Amino acid sequence: MAKTIGVSRATVSRVINKVPTVDPVLRQTVERAIEATGYVPNQAARSLVTRRTDSVALVISEPEHRHFDDPFFGRVFTDPFFGRMVSGAMSVLRPLGIQLVLMLAENADARAKLMTYLRQGHVDGVIIDSTHLDDPLPQQIVELGLPIVLCGRPAKPYPISYVDVDHQSGARLAADHLVARGCQEVGTISGPLDMSAAQDRLTGFRAGMAQHGHAYIPCVEGNFTVESGERAMEQLLDEHPRLDGVFAANDLMAQGALTVLAARGRRVPQDVAVIGFDDSSAAVSSRPPLTTVRQPLEDMAAAMARNLMNHVEDAELRVSSHIFEPTLVIRESA
Amino acid sequence: MAKTIGVSRATVSRVINKVPTVDPVLRQTVERAIEATGYVPNQAARSLVTRRTDSVALVISEPEHRHFDDPFFGRVFTDPFFGRMVSGAMSVLRPLGIQLVLMLAENADARAKLMTYLRQGHVDGVIIDSTHLDDPLPQQIVELGLPIVLCGRPAKPYPISYVDVDHQSGARLAADHLVARGCQEVGTISGPLDMSAAQDRLTGFRAGMAQHGHAYIPCVEGNFTVESGERAMEQLLDEHPRLDGVFAANDLMAQGALTVLAARGRRVPQDVAVIGFDDSSAAVSSRPPLTTVRQPLEDMAAAMARNLMNHVEDAELRVSSHIFEPTLVIRESA
DNA sequence: TTGTATGCGTTATCAG
DNA sequence: CTGATAACGCATACAA
Numbered sequence: 001m002a003k004t005i006g007v008s009r010a011t012v013s014r015v016i017n018k019v020p021t022v023d024p025v026l027r028q029t030v031e032r033a034i035e036a037t038g039y040v041p042n043q044a045a046r047s048l049v050t051r052r053t054d055s056v057a058l059v060i061s062e063p064e065h066r067h068f069d070d071p072f073f074g075r076v077f078t079d080p081f082f083g084r085m086v087s088g089a090m091s092v093l094r095p096l097g098i099q100l101v102l103m104l105a106e107n108a109d110a111r112a113k114l115m116t117y118l119r120q121g122h123v124d125g126v127i128i129d130s131t132h133l134d135d136p137l138p139q140q141i142v143e144l145g146l147p148i149v150l151c152g153r154p155a156k157p158y159p160i161s162y163v164d165v166d167h168q169s170g171a172r173l174a175a176d177h178l179v180a181r182g183c184q185e186v187g188t189i190s191g192p193l194d195m196s197a198a199q200d201r202l203t204g205f206r207a208g209m210a211q212h213g214h215a216y217i218p219c220v221e222g223n224f225t226v227e228s229g230e231r232a233m234e235q236l237l238d239e240h241p242r243l244d245g246v247f248a249a250n251d252l253m254a255q256g257a258l259t260v261l262a263a264r265g266r267r268v269p270q271d272v273a274v275i276g277f278d279d280s281s282a283a284v285s286s287r288p289p290l291t292t293v294r295q296p297l298e299d300m301a302a303a304m305a306r307n308l309m310n311h312v313e314d315a316e317l318r319v320s321s322h323i324f325e326p327t328l329v330i331r332e333s334a
Numbered sequence: 335m336a337k338t339i340g341v342s343r344a345t346v347s348r349v350i351n352k353v354p355t356v357d358p359v360l361r362q363t364v365e366r367a368i369e370a371t372g373y374v375p376n377q378a379a380r381s382l383v384t385r386r387t388d389s390v391a392l393v394i395s396e397p398e399h400r401h402f403d404d405p406f407f408g409r410v411f412t413d414p415f416f417g418r419m420v421s422g423a424m425s426v427l428r429p430l431g432i433q434l435v436l437m438l439a440e441n442a443d444a445r446a447k448l449m450t451y452l453r454q455g456h457v458d459g460v461i462i463d464s465t466h467l468d469d470p471l472p473q474q475i476v477e478l479g480l481p482i483v484l485c486g487r488p489a490k491p492y493p494i495s496y497v498d499v500d501h502q503s504g505a506r507l508a509a510d511h512l513v514a515r516g517c518q519e520v521g522t523i524s525g526p527l528d529m530s531a532a533q534d535r536l537t538g539f540r541a542g543m544a545q546h547g548h549a550y551i552p553c554v555e556g557n558f559t560v561e562s563g564e565r566a567m568e569q570l571l572d573e574h575p576r577l578d579g580v581f582a583a584n585d586l587m588a589q590g591a592l593t594v595l596a597a598r599g600r601r602v603p604q605d606v607a608v609i610g611f612d613d614s615s616a617a618v619s620s621r622p623p624l625t626t627v628r629q630p631l632e633d634m635a636a637a638m639a640r641n642l643m644n645h646v647e648d649a650e651l652r653v654s655s656h657i658f659e660p661t662l663v664i665r666e667s668a
Numbered sequence: 669t670t671g672t673a674t675g676c677g678t679t680a681t682c683a684g
Numbered sequence: 685c686t687g688a689t690a691a692c693g694c695a696t697a698c699a700a
Contacts, residue, residue: 008671008672008696026670042382043456044379044692045675048677049696092438099436100436101435102424287593344679344680348685360686379692382678382679382692382693383679
């Protein structure tokens with residue numbers, strides 16, 4: 001404690017916390033002393049009394065069954081989706097001096113550990129990306145009284161703040177583009193249908209195609225991985241050899257579809273047009289580059305962070321949500 | 335505090351911290367009470383006295399000048415490299431109940447904030463990936479007295495624990511494979527030569543080729559991005575039209591090279607063989623899939639985490655390092 | 669405007 | 685083996 005100069009620690013505390021009622025001269029002196037001694041307040045002691053930790057958790061809650069071969073970890077962290085989330089959240093959190101703690105909850109055990117961690121008061125709030133419908137985690141966290149913002153609309157409506165993209169409208173964009181191209185027989189590769197986002201994209205796409213007079217749209221369910229995209233594309237092609245357009249519910253699956261189409265000698269987009277969803281980095285690295293529905297993930301994550309911090313500042317704040325509008329990014333695949 | 339039952343808080347503390355000297359019967363009672371009330375110790379109060387936070391920082395220290403177009407954030411978090419690091423570190427940290435705090439240091443301002451954060455005692459140690467030679471951060475952190483493990487050999491040798499891969503030997507693997515294929519005129523795309531890893535890969539590759547009698551190996555410097563790989567490949571091709579083999583210092587640049595080769599009508603690997611470095615997800619999603627030097631990043635990150643925790647447990651521990659041996663993963667590009 | 673005193677929830681020391 | 689009691693380092697209500 002920099003009390004080598006004749007001031008009380010209370011004054012030092014006031015200076016550090018920028019309390020206005022401090023004599024400018026004294027403040028100067030203290031600031032100089034702080035500078036000289038390199039003093040920084042101990043975080044543990046501080047948060048013991050302020051009840052704030054200045055850090056929030058970003059939790060990815062995903063059931064492990066969506067993955068087969070390699071360990072769960074590798075998948076989620078390598079997914080471009082993850083990186084964009086972190087990026088967007090950090091852009092608003094960092095200027096505020098708030099730190100981001102990364103957490104995973106892929107099974108019951110991890111969930112239990114996570115809840116304990118949260119109960120310990122390690123973070124001021126949580127941003128959560130929960131991908132399956134019946135995930136108990138978000139509910140548990142609100143019951144805990146911890147501020148929380150969800151990524152994506154909750155399965156069953158209940159009072160929780162969230163931000164999402166309009167999946168249906170995005171899928172419609174894809175449908176419109178495919179018809180405008182003149183596609184006659186189109187199919188779709190959906191995501192796992194226990195996820196509301198996957199459901200919405202499928203619904204939206206079918207609705208969009210229906211508007212243009214295409215009543216029946218064959219669909220094969222994938223699980224958002226490249227491999228599942230390949231398998232789905234094969235099945236689609238086997239059952240509908242004359243297919244000339246495909247909408248995949250994410251870029252990774254679209255990329256898988258591209259591989260299969262190339263292997264079968266179909267030119268993209270001349271023979272078969274392909275549209276993805278997300279506008280992830282996979283979209284630009286695919287050959288050909290993917291036409292895809294862009295989800296403004298960074299903006300969404302930033303909105304989540306902002307919303308969360310509002311709730312942290314004011315515990316009484318009512319829940320609110322923010323729906324972003326997707327856009328179609330036209331590249332070469334359609 | 336679960337003192338509704340007639341025990342002192344000291345005893346509760348003992349039970350929670352699994353101190354052996356506690357009457358089994360009493361322990362039962364306490365455990366039951368804990369269970370019933372859902373009590374969890376407050377982390378801030380605990381670490382105020384234990385001086386441990388049970389969390390470590392993963393910091394990515396990268397100069398921003400390596401990136402042009404889009405914000406720095408997006409790049410680093412979307413890079414497969416990052417995901418694999420997180421993944422490996424988490425695999426050892428999580429079972430220990432240690433949390434991972436993500437931090438970025440791309441400029442002086444961010445570095446200052448970072449140092450303040452560390453000084454506040456928010457974490458027990460740091461795993462740092464510092465990509466440029468003259469980064470002051472690692473040094474500053476050791477001076478702070480905080481346990482630290484570096485990813486990659488430090489520029490100038492000084493006492494700090496690190497784990498690395500043998501870049502030279504990896505590059506030699508690539509050289510051997512290229513000549514075994516019968517390549518006559520090969521070039522290389524290096525990483526930014528202010529990074530020791532990039533230097534080592536270039537040195538190792540040239541040494542390997544020299545052993546097979548290839549004295550001169552043309553090199554164009556890239557910056558580890560897809561775009562830079564494209565530009566470098568174009569230049570290489572312009573200056574050496576008869577090139578039939580290329581070693582790129584990472585997969586992303588190799589991917590860029592692939593694009594250019596395809597655009598110029600060169601078949602891979604028949605006309606030009608291409609080898610990358612990393613074995614990132616980009617390697618398998620490229621067309622054709624990349625033959626590449628695999629860096630066991632997950633294992634390396636796990637080793638870093640273990641090493642770090644050793645230093646956290648025992649502050650007197652001497653620094654130590656661990657060099658991993660890379661392997662060649664043969665796919666279709668060479 | 670500034671200093672004093674108290675409490676935040678644990679763990680650790682030391683008697684008992 | 686267990687219970688008081690003293691730190692831990694800060695913020696803050698209250699007094700001056």
